[in-house]
Every structure is written in C-alpha cells, then in structure tokens.
Amino acid sequence: MANSWATSAGVDLHLEPAGPGVRRGLTDALREAVRGGRLAPGTRLPSSRSLAADLGVARNTVAEAYADLVAEGWLTARQGSGTRVAERAVAPPAGPAARRRVPGPLRYDLVPGTPDLASFPRAEWLRAARRALADAPAQALGYGDPRGRPELRAALAEYLARVRGVRADPDRIVVCGGFAHGLTLLGGVLRRRGARTVAVESYGLDIHWDLLARTGLGTRPVPFGEQGTETGALADLGASALLLTPSHQFPMGVSLRPEQRSAAVEWAGRTGGLILEDDYDGEFRYDRQPVGALQDLDPEHVVYLGTASKSLAPGLRLGWMVLPASLTEEVVAAKGVSDTCGVLDQLTLARFLTSGAYDRHVRAARLRYRRRRDALVAALAEHAPDVRATGIAAGLHAVLRLPPGTESTVVQAATWQGLAVHGLTRFRHPASTAPRVDALVVGYGTPPDHAWAGALQALCRALP
Template identity: 60%
Template sequence: MDSWATFGGDLHLDLTAGRTRGLGLRAALKDALREAVRTGRLARGTRLPSSRELSRDLGIARNTVAEAYAQLVAEGWLASRQGSGTVVADRGTPSDPAPRPVAPRGPAVRHDLLPGRPDLSRFPRSAWLAAARRALASAPHEAFGYTDPRGRIELRRALADYLARVRGVRTDPDRLVVCSGYTQGLGLLCEVLRTQDHGRVAVEEYGLPPQQAVIDAKGLTVVPLSLDGAGARTDLLPGTGAAAAVLTPAHQFPTGVALRADRRAAAVAWARESGGLVVEDDYDGEFRYDRQPVGALQALDPERVVYAGTASKSLAPGLRLGWLALPGSLVGPVVRQKELADGQHAVIDQLTLAELITSGAYDRHVRRSRLVYRRRRDRLVAVLAERAPEVRVTGISAGLHAVLELPPGSLDEEELVRQAAWLGLSLNSVGWCRTPAAGPEQERPASLVIGYATPPDHGFEAALDALCTLVRL
C-alpha cells in the first residue's frame, strides 16, 4: 500500500516521510496535514476534502482519515463547522509567516483624469453579449482552431467595410492584420524595419512614452519631429534619415491639433520620394465634435501609409483589439512577424466585434459615446471659463482629452502633478509626453493633459471640482 498511497488528490499529501519514521497511517496523515498547514501550503480557510473523498484518494480506511481530522481539530490545526465541512483553522500563532511590511502610500486616487482612456462604465455589455451569442451560434467549427495569423476573415471583412465608410481607408481584408492593440502592431512594424536594416524612425516630439519605448526596444533610433499649431513638421522629414514616420494626423497626441493639409501632403510626398513609410496612428479618429472627422491620411497613398486603428478608445483597452491596414509589400513580412509573436489573436473576441460592427451596434455605441464625450468636453471648457478663466483649453474639439495651458506664475508641471496626487487626482503633464530624444525643451507655459472621458458619469463633476482647485493653486 505504501508504494501507491502517497498523494491525497489536490492536497498532494506525502505520507512516505512519516511512514519511513515508523509512524502508522493515521499518524503519518496527521503529520503530513500538520506540515502542510505549518508551511502555509494549505492556507487558512482552505476547505479540505471530506473523509470519504480523501480516504478514496489515499486508498486507506475512511475511519483513519476521520480520526486524523478529529485529532487535528482538537489540536487547533483544523476547524469543523456544521454544513461547511473541515477547513484549515485561523490559528494566528507566532509560527505563521510574518505579515509583509506595507510601503507608505500617498493619498488614494479618487478622480482618474489620465488621457487615452474611455469611460469603462460605458462599455456596451448587453450589446457585446448579444453579439457574442450570435457570433458563437453561427461560427464554423474551424474558427476555433489555428486560423489565419492575419485574423478571422469575418472581422477583416467587417473592418474593411467600416474603415472605408467611416474613415475613408482604402484597403481590403487581405491587407488587414488583427493584433493585440496598437502597441503590438507598432512592434511588428518595427521588427520588419529592423530586419530590413532600417535604423531610424521619426516620431512627433510629443507623444506617448510607451510608443517610444517600443521603438527603442526594437533597436531602432527615435528621431523627433518638432510640432507647432499646424501639427508635425513633416516638411523636415527629408533631413531626418528616417525610414518611417509615426504620426497622429487626425488629432495629435497630446497637443490636440490636426495635421494641416499641406503637411499631410508633404508626409506622403516624402514617403514616395524616399521609399519611406508613414505609420498613421488613428487612435481616436472617430471622435470629432465640431465637424465631420478628417479622412484618414492613408487614403492619399495606401502603398506608402500604414493605417493603425484600435478598439481601445471606442470600446475598452482590455479587449486588446487593434488592426493594421498594410501596403501590399508589407503584408507578408508583418504576417511573418505576427506568427513569431503569437500566431493568432483570440478568436471569440474577433467574431464578436465582427458581429457588433455588421449588426450596426458598434456604430450606435460610437454615436452615443461621441455625444457623451462632446458634452463632457463642453462642460470642462464651461467650468474652467467660469471658475478659472485664466486657464486656456487648447486643441481641436475632438478625442478623449484636452490640454490645459496655465497662466504665467503658475506652479511648474512636476509640482502640479504632485499637488494633484494630494487632491486625489491622477493626471499627466505635457512634459511627461515629451520624446527624450528631443533634447532640451523650449520654454512654454505649464500645461496639463486632462482625460475628460475617463471618469464615470457619477464622478465627473467631483473630478472637475478637484481640477479647478488644482489649477487655482
């Protein structure tokens, strides 16, 4: 019996140690349980199998297990409750592991105004669930196997139609690659550039630090492009030596300006003449409030511009759904990198998003969200005009964030962010978004990037109150 009656199901009780010391089965079982509790492998509150189940698992008499349990209950190692079975007792003895020291924390975050995030409470749960049910009911069996690394054809077809209709993107399903958000898509493109011996990538001098980190991590050199009120200085691209330029033409992050028409044309002209590549990060292009959104830059030359889109702003970043509309020459190289990265993306989410788009539910959700976020931006502007008129809101009426330019004599940005933390506000400064390679920063007003879409509806006014307190310091 000793050769096989060793482990007790999921408890992994080793009786051999006790048996080799000459203990009987009951004593060996008590010893093994006691050691498991003492070392913390069986945590307090863990429910143990019934005596019948454990005796079956160990191949020993049920009475032996019941007696071992009873003895350990009497000793205080276990506890027995009517209707709840036997559990590991909360002994609170000095032999318990000492609690970990807790690092001191600052004030809790009560108001999240970080940019680039939608109001997660607005995620269309009912519509998503209904779309998932329809998608699962109609999906072919092969959809749940290893499929095309570009993504499910249902989603690529839906995206091709949607992007053409809403953003003017010129593509087809064969040129679309579904990826785990924009970050992975950018990483795939950087890997392709690296394998083709391209070493330099131009980026706007203010942008998202994680984006710059991805480029750095792929071994490429970041070359900053200066910005002004008309967007990135794409006329400077010929002098950068870059093989690619990453731009946010519809709504520059974080400054909030749109790339002027002549600079859009200059970017495409540079790509054609140099053989370079423009990566268009259209992170929130669907959210323009004062007019119809400007169409995608990609439409000017689909063979020289990669269009990168995402559901992170329209639905939720937790979905990890993004897409690249690629020039024909890049489909093969990017797909090869995608196969090396993760082979394919989660199928059920792809099928659900495809159904959400084709059913019209996605359009309805975006329209509702656009109305909510427009009202929030208008409310932000109105409250500041009333309570802090010296603060200037800059950028076009679009997206999920705004930049607040503070008057001369205000606290510097680092101090503002520290004071915001003590007020329970989480936010970013414009300086946080500066590309490290851009070098010394020219003098400019202290400015904050405010994600007005992030708080839930019930917390928005309180967040505005705290923000007004901060900018008046």
Template identity: 60%
Template sequence: MSESWVNSAERIGADLHLELAGTGSRRAALAQALREAIQEGRLAAGVRLPPYRSLAADLGIARNTAADAYAELVAEGWLTARQGSGTRVAERAAPARAVRVPKKPSTGFATPAHNLKQGQPDASSFPRNAWSTSTRRALTAAPHDAFGPGDPQGRIELRTALADYLARVRGVRTGPERIVICSGFSDALRLLFGGGVLRGTVAVEAYGLAFHRALLAADGVRTVPLGLDELGTRTEELDGHRGVRSVLLTPAHQFPVGGPLDPARRNAAVDWARARGGVVIEDDYDGEFRYDREPIGAVQALDPDHVLYVGSASKSVSPALRLGWMVLPEHLVAPVLAAKGQRERWTSGVDQLTFADLITSGAYDRHIRQMRQRYRDRRNRLVAALAEHAPHIEVTGIAAGLHAVLRLPPGTETATVNAATWLGLALDGLAGFRHSATGTALFDGLVVGYAAPPDHAYAAALDALCQILPPPP
C-alpha cells in the first residue's frame, strides 16, 4: 500500500511527488520520503513546505503524524522551523545525492563551524596590552629568586594580591599563608585526592562536569550524587550518606543548571562539615560574572576552617594561563604542600608575577568589567533570538556565568544534539552532565555557551542554534 501527494506551486513553489510506501509507520514513511526528496534535489534548500495540517489532509494521514515527521527532520537538521516563516528545507540539508545523514551522526567536525560549548571564554578578548604592560612591570620589579626553582605554595606577590582581591570581591576570609597556587580546579582535585590529602567517598552535585568525576574515579574515589531542584543542591541529603567526609559544590552558580544555592542549604552544608569533621570544596568557577543580581559571597566566609575555596583565571582571562588558587583551612596547608612536592611543576613564576601586577594595578578589575558587559550583551542576544525564533523554548540559568540552559520538549534532546553535530554546531546536551547514579533526569535540555565565539561569528552561531531547535510540541 502507498499514498502519494503532488503539491501545487502555491504551496512550496515547485511540483513535488511524495510516495509513502510500505505498511509500517506512516510517520517514518513520510520522514523518509522527505529526506529522499531533499537528498535528490527535488526539495531545494530554503524551499517552504506546506503546513503539516494541509499535508496531512492531502495524504489522508493524521495531523499528529505529519507534525511528528516534521519535528523529527527539524531535530535531525534537514528542516528548519521558525515562527512566522513556516517549515523550510535547511540551507545545508540538500547535498544532492552527495552525502546522506547517517542514522548515528559522526563525531562531528574537527573544527566546528560554530562553537557554543560551555566553559570557554572569548579567546579574542585576552587583554594583550594589559598583560604585556604587567609583564614588563613585574619583570622589572621581580627579585632574583623569582627566576629560581618555583615555590610550591606560589609567589608571595600573587598570594598577597589574591588575599586582598578575594576579600574585596568574593568576601573570602584568608591571608596569603592559607593560599596555595595551582594550575586550575582539575589540578586542585588531583592534589587533594590523588595526593591523599582528603580521603573517603565524595558527595557531588547530581549534575556537574563528568571530567571532574572521572578524575576522582581515576584516583579510586567513589562519588555519590546529591539531588537538585529549584533551590539548588539538596545539601540536607548529606546526613544520609555514611563515609562521606567531603562535598563538592558550585554554590554561586550551580553548574550547569544555573542558579545560586539557597542560603539555608549553604548553612546546612557548613553545619554538616562541622559536625562530621569534613570539608566543603567550593568551586567558584565563574564568580566574577553576575548580570541581573548582586554578587553572592563565597560560602568560605561562613567557616574558613571547614570550607576549601577554589578559583582560577580560566574563565576571567584565559584557560591557557593555567593559573588557579586554593584557599585552604589552616590544617590542610601543610598536607597540600607535601602533596605538591618541593618545586612548582606546572604554573609559571613569571605568569604569577604578571597576574599579581594585573590585580594590584587595577587592570584586572577593568578587564572584568569590560568582559562582564560583553558577556551580558551576548546573553541578551541569545535570549532575544530565542524569543523571536523559538519562544516555546525556556531559557534558564542566565543571571550569571558564561552559559545558559535551554529546556527542550521531552524526548528531543538526543535528536537535537545530533542535528547540531550535523550542522557543525558544537554544544552540549544536559544529559552529559548527569551523574550515572542519579535517578530521574531533571529535563531534556541544551547547555549553550555564549562566550566562546568571536563577535563577528556570534550572529551565525545563534542562527545555527535556532535552526536545530525542535518545534513546539
């Protein structure tokens, strides 16, 4: 049995014959017929398809069947759907017998056409002039010992500058003697757990970086997830986990879902650490970037003896610097230094001196203010594009940070990520951040970084994003 449809020029501008062959699913048959029409060039890029209601009537199939077939092809990247513009053949979806979309898309482009990956700042915004000026000034003032073997605790100039800066901007309570310089958060985890400073099972947030969990697993550390809701991580669950002596949190801006940790839950985490003799590891990965609310101070200020604060220059300046810092409870300073060894292995002493000057000269504050405005504008453009082209997509986590979370209709995340890969659009699905032991997923979603593309490429990246989003359910 087969059904066919010959459209008129008034509907899509070119005569087209579709044949729905076989006795199986009408949705699958229609989707395949449309794919073949696009591959063979009978449906050219940009051509507008008829409304699914009209198509359903012509073919004698249910409206939902036609709508589902359209949605499937939009998710795969064959079609685009925009309010007011109808459903059209995507610009890159018509290879004219040259390339077929695999059932499971390949790993993607070696260099993606559009980069909306989370966690990456705009590399073109590196403060070259300010960095050069601070480097010259730091080298001129540096003592001779700055060019010898590196102090594993870090240059005193940087630790002093950081103690003042973190107190002023993040409310951190510390002196330079409690700060240990590292090459970033991953290095901090290696030192703390791989170096045997902290032991036992670690509680982590139900959604977070899989890379961090993998680092812990490589050191033989078991992790257990804490639930997540609109108030942030459910730190009250800590009491129910025996053997847990440390918890890893992103309290200022939960990664990746977004939002600050509720004050009562911040206090609950600190109270748990006091009672258990444990430690809260506070990952302040993007603490400088707040847009629609006042900055939220560090949890560390509630109890410097039970909260270990970690920050870095990766988001604020560049991940290429490999500059991070741990603000430690006093009793952990010596064990961390013992784990580091007698010499600094990773972080350049010259870069430490330069960054110290960048902070004390005020250039770092000026750079942060400039980038905060740039990223706020990027965030606003993302929100505006979604409001215009995909108003049914809810966007969350946008009050701070360098990424947003787009909530998708249920069951569409995998297909949407595959469609992005096909279009050369690099981004992440929310499921990739979920702990394997977490129960029910929060929702289907995309984690979209809006900081990485240079200014001239951002509009095209947003356009590609809007093309792959599923239509309204």
C-alpha cells in the first residue's frame, strides 16, 4: 500500500505485504527516489515507526532499509534531526574516467600500491645521506656508468642474494628509476629483438599493459584459475615474454604454485622466452618465510625487477633489474640515453643497505603491516561475516571477496564513507576469460598508524 507521505513526495512505495524481499524493495524504491530527484537533498524522511505503520511492515524493516541507505551515502542520520536525504546524494556519472572521481573529500586512501609514507625513516636516511656524500669521490658526481653506481650494485647483489635468493652479479644489475622505467627499457629491447606479444596475468595493472603497448608490444592474458595463474597454457599464447608476480600475485594475493613456477621456467628455456619477474613486495610475508625469487631457477631466462617503492617510498624513484648475461649490454645501451637515477640517492641507498638500516626498517614495517592485516581480518569477522579476506598473509593489500553482484554498490558505498578504494574489476585484463569475481582490493599500507582504526570503521560501514 502507499502512504500519504510517499504520495505527496511522489515516491512509489507499493510493496508486497510480507516476505524476504520487503526490505530490499523499500531500499530500492527510496534509493531511486533520491537518485531521480523526487526526494531532494535535505528532505526529512518519516520516522521508522511512522513509515512502518503506514506501509504495514515491521519497524525493523524500515530501520534496516534506512541504515542501508545511510551506509551507501544516500541518507544521513543524526540524533535530534532525524533521517534526511544527504546533501551530496547524487548518482556518480558513468564511464571509465568517472569511476576515478570521488564525490566529496576523501578521508582515507585504501588504494593499493603505496606504503605508509609517514613511517619513512627520515633520521636514518639523513644519516646515511650525510655519510654517503662525505665518503663519495669527486668523480661519483659525474655521469658515470649507465648501470648505476657500483656501491649500490654491490650492496644490492649482497642483499638480494641473502634475502630473496637472487643470483646477482653486480655487473648484471642495472639501477633504474622504478619499475615502470625498467619495464619500458625492457619493452623497447624486446621490440627491437622482434617480439610482438608479452603474456601477462589475467589480473594486474593497466599502467603496465599501457607501458608495453607504448613500446609496440601487445599483451595477452594467461588463464587464471581457482589456484592462481596457469602458466602451463603459455605455449598457446604465442608470446615472447611473460610478465609475472610469482611471490605475491597482484592483486589476487596468491603465491605461484611450485608446478606453475616450473612450467613457466620450462617454457622460457624451451622457447627462448623471457620471464619478467616483478618482485614488488617480496620482503613482506607474515605467516612464514617468503618464497624465494623465481630468478634463482633460471637466471639466464628470468629478469628480476625490484624497487624501493613499497619498502621505502615511491618518490625515491629507485628500482633495479638483475639481467641475464645475454640481455645486459642491450639494456645498458638503452638506458644510457634515458638515465633518470640521481647519484646521491643511489649512494644513500647503498649506505642504507650496508649499514643495516634497511633491514631494521623492513623488520619494523613488516610488523606494522602484519598488525594492520590482522586487524582487518578481525574486523571483517566481527562486522561483515559475509566478506572474507583471501590470499596469503603478505604484502600491503588484501582482496575482500564480496557476495555476487555487490561490487559496484560496495565501491559506491565506500566512496560515500570517504574511502578511496578499488573494486577487483578495475584490475582485470580486457581480454581475460577468467571468471568474474566481486571483490574489493584494499590497500592497508597507505594510512598512517593513527588513522587505521578510523579507516577500518569506515570500511566496515560500507560492506554488506
């Protein structure tokens, strides 16, 4: 039945008198009334008791529908002023570009990819910079070797062998301006060698696919199943190279299974293909020792790429490649005309590594991020039991599996809670045949410690 308030407001609230769909029907009707402008911003809604009596439904049904719409941002509820239509409750515009716009100010950034910048070790870094500059020979400030400063390459070779199991000769390490710079250099070399296609994971970063496209390389997704990337299918893709995140697949959060690691290396050795191993957060494993780098299985067919972006800060613009002997000269020649790596930062990072400051910082960061992930899992269990965190306990992000068909609604609800967060669909390769999964990709690394509790509360309010 309709009521006098709904009739005067132009809201169609014809509902079934009973049944499990009453709450959803009421929620949908009110949402459409706000979306369509029939309920203007600031309009006060009847009390849950009054509207329930008019509709002939339980009061809890109305209260829960109101609560759903408050969580989504369509309504506001304040003690003493009742439930009102939110001032900014307008539907976001459609289209790919519009999905990146966020109405209203953001309070918390949960987009994956950035560490807690507030925890950058400024004092230790400054101490390392002073020592590095004091000890640097005058010629260190010249143009130097395109591979990078020998001090940094030697420090990286020792660290990567000790921590990630990488077989790294300093002469085959090339320092670059972050992962994107390294990938661009490699893409150009591959294209000049005659490559046309790079196999990529079904879920990943579109900016990496775009960078490869700018070098003239197409991308084809490797099938992705319940247990991760299925590298046994590489032979069917006609690719010359494979871009892979084997230690902690981004964004799905799984580790590449041993048989799939072997299949990838076997494919590279048999076809002469090249594996580009993106070890973006291999130091952050919380439940056990990290899986060693894939490069150790076949250093002549795997390029190991690492970066300081997750362990320290992306603004340093420091990354590194450990190259096969057959590729080193070509990459060095390509980098020689596009060197973007500051000598002083290289010398500082070398000192930071050899002094033990880097190890101490990573240990502290590992503990910090583990606590955040544990708090996230506990909050889900208490406040959103229908949502679960998937993947291994590692890295700076988690994938939250949602009930089917709810991803876009939850992303919108999170936006109204002041959260910047992405749905899993954003990371799906356009040509992927992998089953579509509704999920959020939540980066728990970015908020500073003092803001994490508030970010968790806002996230839980947005979840179904």
